[in-house]
Amino acid sequence: MNKSATLTKAPMSVMDAIYTRRAVRFYAPTPVDEGTVGLLLDAAVQAPTAVREEPWAFVLVQDRETLKRLSDDVKKSLDEVWRDVHLPEASHDSRFSIPENVFYDAGTLIVICGKPLGRFVAADCWLATENLLLAARAMGLGTCVIGLAVNTLNAPKWKLELGIPDEMTAFAPVIVGTPSGETPATSRHKPAVLRWIK
Template sequence: MELMEAIFGRRSVRDYLPDAVPQEAINRLVDAAIHAPNAINQQPWSFAVVQERSLLDQISRDAKAHLLSIRSTAPMPAHLYERLADPDFHIFYHAPTLIVISAIAQGPWIVEDCALAAENLMLAAHGAGFGSCWIGLAQAWFGTPKGKETIGVPEPHVPVAPIIVGRPRTPAPAVPRKTPEVRWIS
C-alpha cells in the first residue's frame, strides 16, 4: 500500500470480527510503532497487549464505571455519558486485541512520542488489513493504580494510547474533513 493511500484510507474502526490478531502481526505493528520519530531519541515507549476476552470485558466495565464516577471532574458531552451508562456498550467495541502504549517514565514529550508511535501502529495496521481505533474513553482508567496493575504497567510508567486492533467487520466510511485554517507567514 502506498503511503498516501494509507494516510487517506485509515479509519477509526468500531465494528470487529472476533478473529484473533496473530502474534506475528502484533510484533510487526509494534515494530512499526517504535520507528516513530521521538524527542531526543529517548524512545520512551512500552507496550501492553491484551487479547483475553474476559479481561477485555472486565476492563471495559471498569473503565466505564471509572468515567461515570469522575463525571463531575471530567466533563464530556452528555451523549458519551449515556453510552457509558449502557450495560451493552463495550468500550473496546469487542475488538480482539488491545495494545496500550505507555511511556516508561515522566518526561516533557512522552505524550507526543507515544502519539507518534500510535499513529505509526494504526497506519501499519491499516496497511496489513486490520482496523484500529484509539480509545480515549479508556485513558483515564488506565492511569489509575488498578488500571496500571491490570495491564502490568509499573510505576513510573504513564499509559498514553489505548489502541484496539482487529479485522473490520465492514469497511468504515470516510468522514468528511473540514477545510483547515492555514496561515502563510512571509
C-alpha cells in the same frame, strides 16, 4: 522483522493509508496473530523520538475476560472521563453513545505507555501510536483509539494487573482487529492556516 510475513498484497501507499484509515467500531472474531502484533509494534517504534529517548513500552491484552472486566471498569469511570474532556454536561449523551463493550468486542488491545513524563514523552508515544494505526491500515486491519479507557488504565489496580510500572503512564489504548463490513468515511475541515508568511 520480516514484513513480507503479513504484507502479502501490494503494499498500500502512505498517502492511501493516511486517507483511508478510519476509527473501526465493528470487528470480525478473527484473532490478530502474534507475528502481526510484532509487526505493528515494530512499526510503532520507528516513530520520531525526541533526543532518541524511545520512552515507550507496550501492554498487549488478547484475553477476552480481561477485556470485558476492563471495559466494565471503564464504564464505571465515565463521569470522571467526561470531566477530563471538558464536555458540556448536556452533550454527554447526544454526542457519544457508549457501546456495551468500550472495546467494541475487538480481540486485541494495545496500550502505548510512556516513561516518566518528560517534555516530549507524550508526543513520542502519540507519534508511535499513529505509526501503529497507519501500519495496521496498510495491513488491512482496523483500529480505534479508546480514549475512554485512559483513566482506568492508569488506576493503580489496573497498572498492577497489566504490568505497567507506577512511574509509567498509559497514553494510548488502541484496539486492533479485522474490520467487519465497511467503515464509513469521515470528513475533516480544511486546515486552518493562521498565517503564511512568504
